[in-house]
Amino acid sequence: EIVxxxxxxxxxxxxxxxxxxxxxxxxxxxxxxxxxxxxxxxYIANRSSxxxxxxxxxxxxxxxxxxxxxxxxxxxxxxxxxxxxxxxxAADMLSAVKSCLPADxxxxxxxxxxxxxxxxxxxxxxxxxxxxxPALGLVENPDILAxxxxxxxxxxxxxxxxxxxxxxxxxxxxxxLERKNADWIIANDVSPETxxxxxxxxxxxxxxxxxxxxxxxxxKAEVARQIVARAAAALDE
Amino acid sequence: EIVxxxxxxxxxxxxxxxxxxxxxxxxxxxxxxxxxxxxxxxYIANRSSxxxxxxxxxxxxxxxxxxxxxxxxxxxxxxxxxxxxxxxxAADMLSAVKSCLPADxxxxxxxxxxxxxxxxxxxxxxxxxxxxxPALGLVENPDILAxxxxxxxxxxxxxxxxxxxxxxxxxxxxxxLERKNADWIIANDVSPETxxxxxxxxxxxxxxxxxxxxxxxxxKAEVARQIVARAAAALDE
Numbered sequence: 001e002i003v004x005x006x007x008x009x010x011x012x013x014x015x016x017x018x019x020x021x022x023x024x025x026x027x028x029x030x031x032x033x034x035x036x037x038x039x040x041x042x043y044i045a046n047r048s049s050x051x052x053x054x055x056x057x058x059x060x061x062x063x064x065x066x067x068x069x070x071x072x073x074x075x076x077x078x079x080x081x082x083x084x085x086x087x088x089x090a091a092d093m094l095s096a097v098k099s100c101l102p103a104d105x106x107x108x109x110x111x112x113x114x115x116x117x118x119x120x121x122x123x124x125x126x127x128x129x130x131x132x133x134p135a136l137g138l139v140e141n142p143d144i145l146a147x148x149x150x151x152x153x154x155x156x157x158x159x160x161x162x163x164x165x166x167x168x169x170x171x172x173x174x175x176x177l178e179r180k181n182a183d184w185i186i187a188n189d190v191s192p193e194t195x196x197x198x199x200x201x202x203x204x205x206x207x208x209x210x211x212x213x214x215x216x217x218x219x220k221a222e223v224a225r226q227i228v229a230r231a232a233a234a235l236d237e
Numbered sequence: 238e239i240v241x242x243x244x245x246x247x248x249x250x251x252x253x254x255x256x257x258x259x260x261x262x263x264x265x266x267x268x269x270x271x272x273x274x275x276x277x278x279x280y281i282a283n284r285s286s287x288x289x290x291x292x293x294x295x296x297x298x299x300x301x302x303x304x305x306x307x308x309x310x311x312x313x314x315x316x317x318x319x320x321x322x323x324x325x326x327a328a329d330m331l332s333a334v335k336s337c338l339p340a341d342x343x344x345x346x347x348x349x350x351x352x353x354x355x356x357x358x359x360x361x362x363x364x365x366x367x368x369x370x371p372a373l374g375l376v377e378n379p380d381i382l383a384x385x386x387x388x389x390x391x392x393x394x395x396x397x398x399x400x401x402x403x404x405x406x407x408x409x410x411x412x413x414l415e416r417k418n419a420d421w422i423i424a425n426d427v428s429p430e431t432x433x434x435x436x437x438x439x440x441x442x443x444x445x446x447x448x449x450x451x452x453x454x455x456x457k458a459e460v461a462r463q464i465v466a467r468a469a470a471a472l473d474e
Contacts, residue, residue, distance in 0.1 A: 035282075040403050040429050041348070044275070045282045075312055111278070114362075115370045124403045124427075125351075133352045133375035140370055166277050166361045190361075192277050 004080035011064065011081075020064025021232035027060040028103035028156070029053055030110035030144070032072035034090045038136065039121030046111050047190075047197040048164075050074030053109035055224035057082050060105075063228050068103070070096045072110055090116060090141040097144055101154040105231050108145045109162045109186075116141050149181030158234055159183050160227070163207075164190040164197070173207040183234075184208045186227065206230070241317035248301065248318075257301025258469035264302040265340035265393070266294045267347035267381070269309035271327045275373065276358030284427075284434040285348035285401075287311030292461035293344050294319050300465050305340070307333045309347055327353060327378040334381055338391040342468050345382045346399050346423075353378050386418030395471055396420050397464070400444075401427040401434070410444040420471075421445045423464065443467070 015023040031053020036044040050071060057069040058079050069084045070093055078084040085100070087093045090112045097106075118137035125134050145161045148154075161182040163173040166189065173187035185207040190197045203217040206227075215226070252260040268290020273281040287308060294306040295316050306321045307330055315321035322337070324330045327349045334343075355374035362371050382398045385391075398419040400410040403426065410424035422444040427434045439460045443450040452463070 038281070041285075041401065041427055041434060042281065042283045042350075044279065045272075046279045048278075113279075114364055124401075126409070127351055127377065131377060133377055136373045136375055138370035138373055140364070140368060164278065164361075172363070190278055197278060 008081050011062070015064050020062075021236075022060060022105075022228070023064035025065045025104040025235070026068070026102070027057075027065040027231075028068050028070070028097065028100050028106040029057045029060065030070045030072075030093060030097060030108045030112075031057065032074040032076075033111050034072045034093055034113045034141075035088045036090065036113045036116040036141075037088075037120045038117050039123065039125050041124050044113060044115075044117065045073075046113065048072070048074075048111035049198045050076050050110075051198075051200065052162075052202055052220045052223065053107075054079055055220045056107050056109055056227060057084075059221070059224035059228040060107075062225075063232055065105075068100045070100065070110070072112075089113075090144065094142050094144050094147060097148065101148070101151070101156070103156045104235060105158045105160070106148055106156040107160045107227070107231070108148070110144075111162075111164055112144055113141055115139060143180065145176075145182060146180040155181070158231055160231065161185050163187040166191045170205065170207065170212055173205070173212075177207060177209070245318050248299070252301050257299075258473075259297060259300040259302035259342075259465070262302045262341040262472070263305070263339070264294075264297040264468075265305050265307070265334065265337050265343040266290055266297065267307045267309075267330060267334060267345045267349075268294065269311040269313075270348050271309045271330055271350045271378075272325045273327065273350045273353040273378075274325075274357045275354050276360065276362045278361050281350060281352075281354065282310075283348050283350065285309070285311075286435045287313050287347075288435075288437065289399075289439055289457045289460065290344075290346035291316055292457045293346055293464060294321075296458070296461035296465040297342075297344075299462075300469055302342075305337045307337065307347070309349075326350075327381065331379050331381050331384060334385065338385070338388070338393070340393045341472060342395045342397070343385055343393040344397045344464070344468070345385070347381075348399075348401055349381055350378055352376060380417065382413075382419060383417040392418070395468055397468065398422050400424045403428045407442065407444065407449055410442070410449075414444060414446070 032050030033046045033048040061067045067082045115138040118139045173185040187205045206213040269287035270283040270285040298304045304319045352375040355376045410422040424442045440454040
């Protein structure tokens, strides 16, 4: 806590001296997986650790921004000096994100579940002795990135999405950019052999309407600093 | 590590002096949830933290046993001096459990998924634009407790299962005792309002062919010591 307080004081001083590019800006970041309940004890999850999203929140804070972090269930501590809202499901995350607008920049790094279970069991679902499993009907979740991208009045000036794919990376990222009205998509290949999901390093491509940039492998903190530096520059254009 | 080594030396001395009831015995314990893959990034999980199972492993070790712990994905560290095998799915857990027999006592505390996804996607499943979600066909998992309970040659002398329920606790536990050929079922109500799943305390009932014992709320370490003490006494009968 002393370290956190000292770091806040030092940052305030840097902000006063106009040395931080995102001073006075509000940056909204989502991070981690969502959990979609099946019944009181079971849920659908994904392997996102939240490391990249949380690193982005820290990088934006260090660049002088006021940061709001909306995080799914992760094993990471809430970052110091950052307003962190913890949620479970995609529906909860959408509500939290909406309540945090307006923002100058939004970076949607969370791995939001595409589907949830249509009717959550009020009690633990039991085997019924027939050997037949229950039908697990799914319905599509609200699309958080698209909702923010198409927001009539509160779309952030710069909106960055993530695309974690195991194939057709660039095609999927380009299509996401258009459909969701994002400015950039940070695309990464999360096939298990890459070790990216849950790991400390990331290899990303920045997909924008100007083209595709391949970035070298970096640790997630460095990827975060590069994205934030680029975002700050873009906001000035 | 120094503490772990010292504790092992002290325990060896207590074993030599015949002060530990499970000296010379092998105790097999399962703990935690299982994760059942949907595709490379998504899976079905449950809220088991592994705290009760890991506490049982420590209690059995402290009672002098050689302990094998088969654990699903948990945030807990592997306990000192205990042979721990980490697994993901119910199928993996069953293989690990079989490979660890024979055991004098088996305590199956893991929350094993009843169902897995019938055909795991080799690639991340994508929305296909139709708005229709994918069908998530489930199949029943192998029943680890029943497999061990009905093992022709290697059924442990004392076999203890767990029943985590949100309703019909005792009926479900009694039926489990019979179907799975267990000696005891430790039954607990894991409705969200109890805070038991993931929490540090537990309120259990011991269901055996002799009847049902209600135990008071205790922390999970104390529940573990009581179960292990009772198990050691039962083994002597």
